[in-house]
């Protein structure tokens with residue numbers, strides 16, 4: 001049996017619905033249709049009344065989830081695309097994120113964001129929004145890069161008492177496969193060494209983990225061993241694992257698909273330079289998307305986002321310093 | 322309508338001319354969209370293809386009733402309205418096929434195209450978002466002392482549930498701006514039927530809530546669409562404030578070309594709302610004696626030839642070259658931020 005990243009997300013929701021009567025799913029076309037990407041396929045049939053089609057009203061969708069959470073429910077919200085979560089932004093960052101701090105009442109909602117670029121999707125169906133949500137206190141922001149993490153981290157997200165922004169990557173939906181679902185998993189907040197190495201550390205997350213692994217493989221032919229750290233969760237961010245890796249390699253390259261300004265890469269570099277300056281043998285480097293909207297044409301998109309060859313080029317440059 | 326026709330000599334001839342003109346634009350949109358679907362199936366188009374089959378009459382009536390100098394922000398299913406407002410087969414194909422010579426230069430694609438300087442606004446995907454933008458465009462025109470300008474925008478039944486729809490229409494009503502919002506009530510928002518989208522008996526009821534004039538139109542009837550939208554646009558132009566038009570029809574394709582629309586209630590297709598507006602308009606034109614069946618067939622054939630030839634030409638045009646891009650999102654170049 002093999003299971004895709006997308007199926008893992010469906011399976012996690014099925015398990016949560018089965019195990020916990022407080023869980024329900026709300027979003028556009030999530031019911032009988034099974035969602036735009038089929039992440040809720042058959043769930044409406046299996047769990048009658050608990051997988052609910054919403055109007056096209058993201059502000060209301062998130063606001064309702066928050067109200068339901070206050071009353072003891074465990075809502076999972078599906079945004080049709082991460083990009084449309086901007087319409088529910090106010091409820092996420094001002095209501096969900098502040099509730100516990102202001103009132104002492106926690107807000108256990110999960111907002112699923114089908115994130116990131118795929119060829120031909122253009123400026124409004126490609127965005128990576130993790131950094132903007134991570135900026136706000138009161139949110140947990142997850143960026144699973146593997147089938148196993150998509151499953152176990154979503155289950156854990158549903159169990160967490162606080163609002164979780166679950167950035168699932170559309171680029172990984174169909175082609176990323178695993179043999180089976182994990183029985184146990186690393187806890188949220190712990191990064192993972194996706195590939196061990198000793199010459200340079202690449203810190204990354206989401207779809208860029210796979211571009212970085214491909215780059216590491218390419219560079220291995222030159223005799224360099226690249227360590228790839230998959231952050232898994234960008235808030236909280238596992239600074240310890242990152243620092244330990246940089247202590248081994250002395251070189252840090254951060255790779256992110258999102259825009260550079262104030263992003264995850266900027267945050268990682270800030271922490272490593274502040275807390276581990278002495279570990280660095282060369283200035284840290286980052287590779288992000290270009291600072292423009294995500295272009296539609298695949299020829300432009302392929303340059304806009306970091307690819308394995310761009311990651312390899314940056315890594316080679318850093319190895320030469 | 323027959324009373325109107327009888328009231329003035331020559332009116333019938335004018336109406337015939339209007340309808341035939343609109344029909345030919347609808348046909349162009351239909352033929353072009355059939356080509357886009359074929360190109361999509363052939364893997365020539367990256368990304369999605371979203372068609373307006375079955376919605377051409379309502380859409381064309383918006384574009385054709387506007388004038389140069391007006392503002393038009395079309396949405397997903399407005400190929401016909403776009404063409405009536407001046408968009409071309411060439412630029413449509415260029416945008417879908419990602420030619421660097423297209424108006425969007427490969428930076429954006431498919432339905433997300435426009436030429437704002439010509440009053441032809443380029444939609445973003447976020448539904449409802451264009452309503453306040455057109456409203457603001459009209460506010461500026463008024464501040465600049467222009468009158469007699471109309472701003473029209475289209476939206477689906479689903480899009481009426483957005484906050485932007487509500488806020489935009491309300492703000493336009495408060496300002497009494499000449500905004501015309503055309504709702505293509507095609508019964509579904511992707512898979513979601515109207516019963517899961519709103520609870521009012523008719524979307525037209527919303528007009529009362531916002532304090533704007535409401536108009537109902539049979540979206541399958543070209544003559545009805547041209548007349549009702551004409552009345553609404555005239556009223557807005559004359560200072561009557563925002564107009565909300567609800568056209569009932571059915572989308573005769575999937576949400577996008579990836580979608581088989583299996584969720585659509587099959588009985589709807591057999592109901593009046595499920596009729597094909599182009600077939601109805603063609604039959605009406607023949608019945609009125611404005612053109613013969615052979616002429617209609619010839620027009621289609623001519624359009625097919627033109628569309629095929631244009632597609633062939635566009636496919637030989639250059640793709641955008643990332644090396645030629647300046648990768649800048651600011652018009653003020655000296656304020657561009659730089660990243661190592």
Ligand SMILES: Cc1ncc(C[n+]2csc(CCOP(=O)(O)OP(=O)(O)O)c2C)c(N)n1
Pocket residue numbers: 028056058080084087397398446447448476477478479480481483505507509510511572576
């Ligand atoms: C704010 C926002 N949320 C979600 C979407 C995703 N989406 C694209 S089209 C669509 C359905 C639109 O339905 P409707 O407004 O009825 O237009 P139709 O497709 O029927 O023409 C949805 C949910 C979007 N574009 N914008």
Ligand SMILES: [Mg+2]
Pocket residue numbers: 477478479505506507508509510511
């Ligand atoms: Mg609709």
